[in-house]
Amino acid sequence: MAKRDIPEINAGSMADIAFLLLIFFLVTTTMDKDTAYLRKIPKLIENPPKPPDIQERDILAIQANRQDKLMVRGDMLDPDDISDKILEFYRTNENAPGVYVDNKFPLYSMADLSYYLAQFDGVEKELSALNAQGATEMAAIKENVLNELQKKIDVIKLYNKYKPGGIPEISYQANLRIETQQLTSYELFTKIHSEIEEALYELKNEKSKELFGVSYDVIAQKSATDLEDRESRERMDLLEVLYPARIIEVKPR
Amino acid sequence: MSKFRKDSGKKLPGVNTSSLPDIVFMLLFFFMVATTSKETDPTVALTPPAGKRTTDLTPYKQRSEVDFLYLGKPRNIARADDFKMGYALSLDNVVQATPDGLYTTNAIGRWKVDKFNEKKSRLTVPIEGVITLIKSDKEAPTGLIFDVRDELQKVDALSIAYSVMEKGNK
Numbered sequence: 118m119a120k121r122d123i124p125e126i127n128a129g130s131m132a133d134i135a136f137l138l139l140i141f142f143l144v145t146t147t148m149d150k151d152t153a154y155l156r157k158i159p160k161l162i163e164n165p166p167k168p169p170d171i172q173e174r175d176i177l178a179i180q181a182n183r184q185d186k187l188m189v190r191g192d193m194l195d196p197d198d199i200s201d202k203i204l205e206f207y208r209t210n211e212n213a214p215g216v217y218v219d220n221k222f223p224l225y226s227m228a229d230l231s232y233y234l235a236q237f238d239g240v241e242k243e244l245s246a247l248n249a250q251g252a253t254e255m256a257a258i259k260e261n262v263l264n265e266l267q268k269k270i271d272v273i274k275l276y277n278k279y280k281p282g283g284i285p286e287i288s289y290q291a292n293l294r295i296e297t298q299q300l301t302s303y304e305l306f307t308k309i310h311s312e313i314e315e316a317l318y319e320l321k322n323e324k325s326k327e328l329f330g331v332s333y334d335v336i337a338q339k340s341a342t343d344l345e346d347r348e349s350r351e352r353m354d355l356l357e358v359l360y361p362a363r364i365i366e367v368k369p370r
Numbered sequence: 371m372s373k374f375r376k377d378s379g380k381k382l383p384g385v386n387t388s389s390l391p392d393i394v395f396m397l398l399f400f401f402m403v404a405t406t407s408k409e410t411d412p413t414v415a416l417t418p419p420a421g422k423r424t425t426d427l428t429p430y431k432q433r434s435e436v437d438f439l440y441l442g443k444p445r446n447i448a449r450a451d452d453f454k455m456g457y458a459l460s461l462d463n464v465v466q467a468t469p470d471g472l473y474t475t476n477a478i479g480r481w482k483v484d485k486f487n488e489k490k491s492r493l494t495v496p497i498e499g500v501i502t503l504i505k506s507d508k509e510a511p512t513g514l515i516f517d518v519r520d521e522l523q524k525v526d527a528l529s530i531a532y533s534v535m536e537k538g539n540k
Binding site: 128131132135136138139142143145146150151152153154155156157158159160161181297298299300301302303304306307308310311314315318341366368369 | 387390391394395397398401402404405419421422423424425426427428429431436441501503506507508509510511512513515516519520522523524526527528529530531532533534535536
């Protein structure tokens with residue numbers, strides 16, 4: 118028998134098949150993003166020690182009741198005005214470290230580099246002494262402290278590039294406290310978080326423009342997308358230290 | 371001698387469609403790559419609240435560091451009375467009662483730990499870093515949210531996120 122050519126496969130329907138798949142993916146694709154407010158739950162401690170006394174001025178209590186009425190520091194308030202209160206909380210004493218412009222708001226102190234460097238040396242010595250004794254548990258704790266101090270030193274060094282001298286630090290006890298009741302709606306609860314984010318954004322944005330000359334959006338975008346960009350991430354850290362968000366969510370009774 | 375003679379009888383040449391599959395495939399691959407398959411529809415009904423300055427969880431989702439927890443009204447209205455304050459949880463499409471401290475089964479804790487153990491080898495973070503995204507109805511009482519928080523705290527799942535729809539200028 119004579120050799121015959123193998124007939125070519127008809128590829129005319131390929132496009133149809135591809136179209137079918139395409140339409141399937143078009144329909145099933147959801148482009149919506151999941152957006153949320155990220156928070157941390159404090160670690161569970163079996164026998165919690167007695168909580169330290171906190172000055173009235175260091176607390177910004179945001180209270181919401183079961184009728185979804187809102188109170189900030191004892192004043193009834195519209196939910197849209199919470200961010201103004203938070204800005205006031207952070208800004209009142211900010212430009213006069215060590216002095217009360219108004220003693221109803223948290224005090225700022227000046228932290229300078231030499232102080233933290235001395236602290237760092239001290240802890241380092243303690244750590245090597247502990248390691249020599251073989252007290253590993255204590256050494257691990259000290260190591261954490263050391264890391265924290267190192268971070269602080271890095272931040273201050275970065276700050277000094279733009280502004281000489283010390284770095285203003287808000288009182289370490291200053292906190293935003295969200296107190297709700299059982300029947301407060303989730304909507305109002307997230308509204309409070311929204312307002313907190315709004316206020317922090319405004320604070321950071323302004324500081325960012327003052328120090329680096331760029332808006333906070335630009336830095337945040339860069340640090341999120343470009344993993345190589347260390348500068349932007351350090352700037353983010355600095356802004357975080359300047360305006361720490363210590364949010365306490367109180368469990369309703 | 372006419373130069374412009376009518377091509378009587380000659381047909382227009384057909385458009386070459388041999389590259390059509392290529393184009394379609396290109397589109398197809400784009401959508402295949404861009405697709406993030408939707409988390410299954412929850413078995414509870416909810417309308418999310420809106421808020422500003424939210425965090426986009428897409429990078430966490432790509433690393434599968436997010437677990438979804440829904441809190442809403444049960445779709446079967448007849449069962450609404452079976453649940454505390456009329457709200458039920460949906461964990462991986464299984465309707466659960468919200469924890470109430472009386473005869474609690476700690477379903478959330480077990481669910482979270484099971485999910486974590488399942489994907490442990492692929493993760494780089496401990497259980498404290500795996501976010502639990504709470505998607506809740508805007509009318510839901512906060513008391514229930516805090517009940518869930520307590521359950522998560524017991525199993526050391528300390529990252530939590532409150533889901534909202536981003537609104538306005540981003």
